[in-house]
Amino acid sequence: MNYIPPLGSSLHRQAHFIHTLFVGALILFNLPVCVSADEVQRTRRVIYNNDGVNMFIDVVPPMTPEDLYTYVDEVADTQVTTFFMDPQYCMPMLYPGEVTEMIGSDMTDEQWAEVMRVAPEPDKKGSIERALANLRGLVDAGHDPVGLVVERAKAKGMEVFITFRLNEIHDVHVDDTLLVSRFWRAHPEWRVGEEGDEILPKFQEIIGGRADYKVSPVVASWFPGALNFTVPEVRALRLAELREVCERFPIDGIDLDFQRFPIYFPQDQGPEHIDTMTGWMREVRAMARDVGDKRGRPLLVSARVLATPEQNRSIGLDPAAWADEGLVDFLVVSHYLRNDFPLPLAEFRKLMPEGMPLYGSIEVEKDRDSFRRVADTLWKNGADGVLLFNFFTSRHSRNEEPFLDLLHELGDPSTIKLAEPED
Secondary structure: OOOOEOOOHHHHHHHHHHHHHHHHHHHHHOOOOOOOOOHHHHHHHHHHHHHHHHOOOOOOOOHHHHHHHHHHOOOOEEEEOOOOOOOEOOOOOOOOOOOOEEOOOOHHHHHHHHHHHHHHHHOOOOOOHHHHHHHHHHOOOOHHHHHHHHHHHOOOOOOOEEEOOOOOOOOOOOOOOOOOOOOHHOHHHEEEEOOOOOOOOHHHHHHOOOOOOOHHHHHHHHHHHHHHOOOOHHHHHHHHHHHHHHHEEEEEEEEEEEOOOOOOOOOOOHHHHHHHHHHHHHHEEEEEEEHHHHHHHOEEEEEEEEHHHHHHHHHOOOOOHHHOOOOOOOOEEEEOOOOOOOHHHHHHHHHOOOOOOOEEEOOOOOOOOHHHHHHHHHHHOOOOOOEOOOOHHHHHHHOOOOOHHHHHHOOHHHHOOOOOOOO
């Protein structure tokens, strides 16, 4: 793979400047602009995806902005170029918005009193009570929790995107859960199925994959509860939520996370609604352009999509069409929470227009060498960059700090320290 200077580096700026001068000279002297695929400069990114929630569940309340900044600072000054921030606590938000509610906004005074009483207790580390107390404390002190993160990441020199999970379904089977929205509760008729529906084999493959990787029956049971994107009101709500975060925060772009969770239409109807989703993507692009025009600088649009072109089309997504039509600025190809086969980047590349940046997602691994092998394979297979998804989760799943040292390795094929093969 030709070396592509990292986003924001002096080499990247120099290459862009030279390329601009070259094309400008051709135009000035009325010469044909013929740039080969090898000469196209595809932006190289190393993306750190943060789910937002993990930032608020550890610190004993009351949380301060300085406490929150540590979750940004630990990835700054590494090979990470781009910080993705998820503003959601499942369906509700981590900030007090107008389009949808903040997590806990429907709780009674008695419920809040109990949360504030128990949240400081040691056994509440990692709990929703700890998150609720910290979020409310920051808001009551006059802060926007998501805004603090965005501003800190930008101050640390990183490109910043809001990443939005387009069909969150955590805990939809739980009657009294705080993780669903008023909109979802109010419209059971606007869901893709009914509780108890069997999940079809294609979804089992997408979220399960390997024969030795068992799909959780609980997770599978959530899928029929997803909102149905054939319903205009569902698409309109998502667009309004995206506009709100784009207008609210000084971000560089909006990322559409289609992989978490990968269901948007009734299970057997995905292919027949490809045009529906592509039409909605046109609305997203138009919204982003409108916001960008009003603020005087572009707002990029990216999408995190499924692991193969066939998987995407089977559920109603056509990333190749989005790229060809200019509806996205880059794509991230991703497995569902595992790395069970090399992502077919070459297959995607054949479907993409020249110059479209194409990145590969690295899902959570249990040891450093596994992370290194996945990253090395992505670079060798032609990735323009990598995304680290849920990299921090060892803090809560295994009570171990994440391998932050790898943030100085995985973003460049020349710095990956692969283990020596055993004799």
